[in-house]
Amino acid sequence: MIEQRYYEYSKHAVDVVGKNVVCPRFFLTVWLIIISCIAFECIAGEAVSQVSGVVVDTGNSPVNNAKVCVQGNRYCVQTDTNGRFHLSVDTISPGTNITAGKFGFYNGARPLSEGIKPVTIVLRPVPQFDNTDYQWLPSLTSGQEKYTSGLEENQPCQVCHPKITQEWQQDAHSNAAKNAIFLSFFNGTDVNGKKTAGPGYTLDFPNSSGNCAACHVPALALENPLHADPNKVEGVAEEGIFCDFCHKIRGVEIDHTGGKPGVMSIDLHRPSTGYQIFYGPFSDVYPGDDGYHPLYKKSHYCAPCHHGKFWDVLIYSEFQEWLDSSYRERDIHCQDCHMPATGDMNRFALEEKGGIVRDPSTLASHGNLGIQDTGFMKEAVELNIRAGVGEKGVNVTVAVKNTKAGHHYPTGNPMRNMILLVEVKDDDRSSLKMTQGETVPVWGGVGPVKDGNYAGMPGKGFAKVLKDAVLYPDKRVRHFSPEYPAPHWRPVYIESDNRIPADGTDISAYTFRISARTAWPVHVTARLIYRRTYKQWMDAKKLEIQDLEIAMNDLVINRRK
Numbered sequence: 001m002i003e004q005r006y007y008e009y010s011k012h013a014v015d016v017v018g019k020n021v022v023c024p025r026f027f028l029t030v031w032l033i034i035i036s037c038i039a040f041e042c043i044a045g046e047a048v049s050q051v052s053g054v055v056v057d058t059g060n061s062p063v064n065n066a067k068v069c070v071q072g073n074r075y076c077v078q079t080d081t082n083g084r085f086h087l088s089v090d091t092i093s094p095g096t097n098i099t100a101g102k103f104g105f106y107n108g109a110r111p112l113s114e115g116i117k118p119v120t121i122v123l124r125p126v127p128q129f130d131n132t133d134y135q136w137l138p139s140l141t142s143g144q145e146k147y148t149s150g151l152e153e154n155q156p157c158q159v160c161h162p163k164i165t166q167e168w169q170q171d172a173h174s175n176a177a178k179n180a181i182f183l184s185f186f187n188g189t190d191v192n193g194k195k196t197a198g199p200g201y202t203l204d205f206p207n208s209s210g211n212c213a214a215c216h217v218p219a220l221a222l223e224n225p226l227h228a229d230p231n232k233v234e235g236v237a238e239e240g241i242f243c244d245f246c247h248k249i250r251g252v253e254i255d256h257t258g259g260k261p262g263v264m265s266i267d268l269h270r271p272s273t274g275y276q277i278f279y280g281p282f283s284d285v286y287p288g289d290d291g292y293h294p295l296y297k298k299s300h301y302c303a304p305c306h307h308g309k310f311w312d313v314l315i316y317s318e319f320q321e322w323l324d325s326s327y328r329e330r331d332i333h334c335q336d337c338h339m340p341a342t343g344d345m346n347r348f349a350l351e352e353k354g355g356i357v358r359d360p361s362t363l364a365s366h367g368n369l370g371i372q373d374t375g376f377m378k379e380a381v382e383l384n385i386r387a388g389v390g391e392k393g394v395n396v397t398v399a400v401k402n403t404k405a406g407h408h409y410p411t412g413n414p415m416r417n418m419i420l421l422v423e424v425k426d427d428d429r430s431s432l433k434m435t436q437g438e439t440v441p442v443w444g445g446v447g448p449v450k451d452g453n454y455a456g457m458p459g460k461g462f463a464k465v466l467k468d469a470v471l472y473p474d475k476r477v478r479h480f481s482p483e484y485p486a487p488h489w490r491p492v493y494i495e496s497d498n499r500i501p502a503d504g505t506d507i508s509a510y511t512f513r514i515s516a517r518t519a520w521p522v523h524v525t526a527r528l529i530y531r532r533t534y535k536q537w538m539d540a541k542k543l544e545i546q547d548l549e550i551a552m553n554d555l556v557i558n559r560r561k
Helices: 002-017 023-045 161-168 180-187 235-239 299-306 318-323 336-340 374-379 535-540
Strands: 049-057 067-070 076-078 082-091 099-100 108-111 119-123 249-252 266-268 278-280 290-292 309-310 315-316 382-389 392-404 416-425 434-436 459-462 464-468 492-497 506-512 523-531 546-559
Touching: 023 299, 049 099, 049 392, 076 082, 099 119, 108 119, 119 266, 249 299, 299 318, 299 336, 315 492, 374 546, 382 523, 382 546, 392 523, 416 506
Parallel strands: 049 119, 278 290
Antiparallel strands: 049 082, 067 076, 067 099, 099 108, 249 266, 309 315, 382 392, 392 506, 416 459, 416 523, 434 506, 464 492, 523 546
């Protein structure tokens, strides 16, 4: 019994220490707490019971590697090859269930009682048929009469999960089908619908809808993913990437050859009439039509829409970047960073709808942190500068480190870019001229600096820059209007890619001229600016997107003696 408690406390200590490197003193403290807790239980005589049992299927065959828990408790055990398990239980209160779950089965449970005895939990197999006529459940209650039956399990998700759906509404996934930036680039319009404003997919390919909807409007793209027009979305599909779609994913394919983004690489499980299934990361959701699936805590779950090769070029590369990083080696997944627990929720369903109390740290946020969260973006990078006076002027070294992104920074759509600006001014606020160092590329914006055009200024740009691989001068075939950088839906090649990989650091150096008229001390400033798309395209499409300053650092340098 004590060995079992030692195991459970040890596992909790690993959760506390996490995946970070800690100092020896802290680590020793954690283990002292473990020993103290075990001793306290022995002395205080806390009621600790050992529950044994077996998990079987409906044919009475043992189910191995099933996850068995006291419902609502984060500490679980796995069944052995004979479906047997042994689990410690601290307290037994009325209504306490011991649960079991394994992918391919509905979660099962048996109630515990004071008279502990071997427990048998029966798991029902989930019917594997994918019903292409399934009617998707809406996430929100508006319009529910049109989309749902009278069955309790077929109500909009918001009915039972108001907190989660509220978070999801703040997430870019919920707006994927109606995103103004997405539609302006798809249609080649500005945000007011005016044509020929910057690049557009349908301008380049007027007779095709492409595969954009396969990720942005998955419910629309299911029947014909290469010919689904996002402008024609209606019904539940207007919710973009919605709850019922996400929790019907049975498997994914990592498409390394190209041509199968989004729904084309997703194995869906839509139940037959009279059945329901919701997959998720909990094995103890009971009662209900829920099934445990470990995929929901793995980066692979995200790959269909975040790993895309077009024209034999890896355009969406964030999954591959994660695969190549230390984050994969440390078992840190997309969900760990983008769906962290907020701590302000202890049930993921309303109590009256069966939601049980849980440790708030186990309940993932469905806000999917990203570019809409300034704090999240700022935490991912670190900006440091060093400066001094040398023979040729003020020497500045800038280091930009990717500290918390498990992929390149920036990543995602290749239009996303980051600009480093380096400026040195004397005490009269006169700018010193740079004599050596990099400058912001042309895609940083040409024009007045006051309007956010930084091309040619001291600093640099970070981006995956694409260039047209081929032009079609014969208009009877096709003619692309010149664009640089090239939009990612065209046949392109990667001209350059200097984005900062996970744990990586970019270092650049600059020299600024000083003269007898320089007023001392001088002030050195470095700024990092993040943009969702290139400046010339924001202007053409009238996208009123403010630059996001994600880091700033400054120094004061006195005259060298």
